[in-house]
Amino acid sequence: MFYLCLPISIPNPVENENIYILAIESSCDDTSAAVLHNGKVLSNVVSTQKIHEEYGGVVPELASRAHQQNIVPVVHQALVRANIDKKLVSAIAFTRGPGLMGSLLVGTSFAKSLALGLNLPLIEVNHMQAHILAHFIVDENDPVPEFPFLAMTISGGHTQIVLVRDYFDMEILGETLDDAVGEAFDKSAKLLGLPYPGGPLVDKYAQLGNPLSFPFPEPRVDGLNFSFSGLKTSILYFIQRETKTDPNFIKDHLNDICASIQYSIIRILMRKLEKAVEQTNITRIAIGGGVSANSGIRKALKRMEEEKAWRTHIPKFEYCTDNAAMIGIVGHLKYTQGNFADQDISAKARYSI
Numbered sequence: 458m459f460y461l462c463l464p465i466s467i468p469n470p471v472e473n474e475n476i477y478i479l480a481i482e483s484s485c486d487d488t489s490a491a492v493l494h495n496g497k498v499l500s501n502v503v504s505t506q507k508i509h510e511e512y513g514g515v516v517p518e519l520a521s522r523a524h525q526q527n528i529v530p531v532v533h534q535a536l537v538r539a540n541i542d543k544k545l546v547s548a549i550a551f552t553r554g555p556g557l558m559g560s561l562l563v564g565t566s567f568a569k570s571l572a573l574g575l576n577l578p579l580i581e582v583n584h585m586q587a588h589i590l591a592h593f594i595v596d597e598n599d600p601v602p603e604f605p606f607l608a609m610t611i612s613g614g615h616t617q618i619v620l621v622r623d624y625f626d627m628e629i630l631g632e633t634l635d636d637a638v639g640e641a642f643d644k645s646a647k648l649l650g651l652p653y654p655g656g657p658l659v660d661k662y663a664q665l666g667n668p669l670s671f672p673f674p675e676p677r678v679d680g681l682n683f684s685f686s687g688l689k690t691s692i693l694y695f696i697q698r699e700t701k702t703d704p705n706f707i708k709d710h711l712n713d714i715c716a717s718i719q720y721s722i723i724r725i726l727m728r729k730l731e732k733a734v735e736q737t738n739i740t741r742i743a744i745g746g747g748v749s750a751n752s753g754i755r756k757a758l759k760r761m762e763e764e765k766a767w768r769t770h771i772p773k774f775e776y777c778t779d780n781a782a783m784i785g786i787v788g789h790l791k792y793t794q795g796n797f798a799d800q801d802i803s804a805k806a807r808y809s810i
């Protein structure tokens with residue numbers, strides 16, 4: 458299918474003004490800082506905390522401590538790699554929420570102190586909006602989505618279908634009633650004895666297996682909402698049953714099990730997307746969040762583009778999982794609107810888009 462590319466245009470209020478945004482992300486277990494110049498990424502440094510691997514999930518207290526250790530070197534590296542002096546920075550953008558409170562507090566306090574010390578405006582950013590608006594990062598090879606479009610945000614903490622009418626005019630049409638899709642991947646991986654986060658490993662093994670080997674039932678959930686807890690339970694019972702008769706079952710069938718789990722998850726996501734398209738008549742689809750790095754989901758969307766004439770927008774890998782570049786593009790957009798935060802702003806663990 459051939460599409461005309463939209464010109465890459467995001468707002469810049471004063472022609473020829475150089476807007477440099479220093480962005481900070483610390484909502485979960487990645488400490489990240491980025492520098493953007495007029496919406497283009499100059500640097501995007503991500504320090505992923507390895508400590509959680511041995512616990513099989515993110516330990517909030519350890520995440521908070523690791524952010525405290527990482528934040529100064531990560532921000533310093535972002536400025537060094539962007540090759541700019543901090544005096545050039547126009548504003549500091551930071552993730553206010555949603556996320557783990559102890560993690561958010563580190564980025565929020567650091568951003569506030571830095572803005573105060575450098576006498577710079579402060580911009581607060583909603584992490585879930587940032588996963589969607591990551592599509593507006595200026596990149597010559599990537600056309601931006603045209604409004605209105607549907608965004609499916611799929612991460613370790615969220616699963617939502619969002620109607621995006623404008624940069625900051627978004628409506629949640631459906632979301633998960635229990636586990637997030639990333640949790641479905643990670644918890645299934647844990648049942649298979651894989652380390653945290655298991656999503657990328659399920660993806661890796663799935664590419665070598667047959668997706669139709671082991672069928673899992675599809676949940677029945679009304680409207681555009683999702684549910685993944687039933688799938689998790691049926692995978693648990695299936696593994697218990699099979700390993701009782703064959704202790705080597707997981708080892709001998711890992712690729713096929715992963716392919717079947719991934720197939721079931723993708724089927725749930727695609728069915729809901731089809732329903733959302735039917736309901737809204739909008740065929741422009743963007744995905745965002747860590748799970749959008751999944752190769753099967755990316756392929757399924759591309760197939761929909763061919764079969765259903767959807768226009769799909771899939772972020773680059775580095776802008777799928779948590780990163781500060783996506784915080785920076787929201788910072789840029791809010792800067793152009795003069796939408797700044799006060800110094801008395803605080804982090805918000807629950808923060809809807």
Ligand code: KG4
Binds near residue numbers: 611657779
């Ligand atoms: O957006 P993100 O980095 O952090 C949150 O805001 O939650 O998403 C992390 C989630 C984890 O559950 C991880 O397993 C999942 O994204 N993930 C993947 C893949 N890469 C990351 N899941 C499936 N396939 C992948 N390739």
Ligand code: ZN
Binds near residue numbers: 584588612747779
């Ligand atoms: Zn995220």
